[in-house]
Amino acid sequence: MAHVSAAERRPQLIKAAIDLMTREGVAAGSTRAIAAELGVAQATVHYTFGTKEDLYRAVMDHLTEELIAQVEQAAPTDAGFEETIAALAGALWRTVREEASSYHLLTELTMLALRTPRLSETRQAHLRGVIEVTARLMDEAAARAGYRLAQPAETIARFFLAGFDGLTLQRLSAPDVDSERAGLQALVAATTALAGGQLHLVDVPTS
Structure with a gap:
């Protein structure tokens, strides 16, 4: 051989x-x-x-690179800010529906990484990478449309991704097409409102 x-x-x-x-x-x-x-x-x-952890790290890196590539490819280059967010959300949601097994696996690996110190850096790098790409795309969409962001692009990106991750987990756990559609529409509307200053942040007691 x-x-x-x-x-x-x-x-x-x-x-x-x-x-x-x-x-x-x-x-x-x-x-x-x-x-x-x-x-x-x-x-x-x-x-x-x-080690097995090194292999898992390579798998997480591979899945993360694929996800980041999907995010980059989903964003249009000739649309306004709100249209860009809607297109981004719609394209990503199609991948959730069509490639649910990949999202399921990445979710499982992320949960494992929370309890595995040797995978902690990979888990953090995954999150940073997705946030950075999403924030860059939002910055570029705002600049292209002459749209002034009321919050830092990273804050808006984190908000969008937190909502999208929640919808993804619901999809994986208990699919409901009507609820998912409404949730996705609400996420786009809320993200756009946050970016434009129409969604005001309020103090939340956390201690």
């Missing part, structure tokens, strides 16, 4: 891990099971990645 370098084996193992864990859940993603999924020795996984 021809020798396969670690650089070549790496994407193969990431895909095998994603296929296996998408089908059977993160708990099933042992290095032995992932190796069997690809048809290689378990030692190949450890040689390529070191």
Whole structure:
């Protein structure tokens, strides 16, 4: 059998891990099971990645890169601010419907990362990356439309993503098409209002 370098084996193992864990859940993603999924020795996984956590980190990075690419591709380059937010929300929601298994897997891995110190940095990098891209797209849409943002783009991006994550979790847990549509429309309206200064922030006692 021809020798396969670690650089070549790496994407193969990431895909095998994603296929296996998408089908059977993160708990099933042992290095032995992932190796069997690809048809290689378990030692190949450890040689390529070191530990199971290192492989999980690579899977999270891969899924995050795909999500960021979807966010970037979803934003139109010739629309006003509100139209951009609506297009962004609509395009992302289509991926939630059509690629629910990927969102499910990323959610499972994120929950695992909350309890796994070695995955903490990856979890934080995932969140930072998505926020930065979303904030940049909002800044660009505002500049293109001559639209003055009433709040920092990062604040608006975090608000939008928090709402979108909530809708995604509801979709994964208990799908309801009518409620999802209304929630998505409300999210776009609220994000636009926050960006334009029509949605005022109020003091909330937290201590």
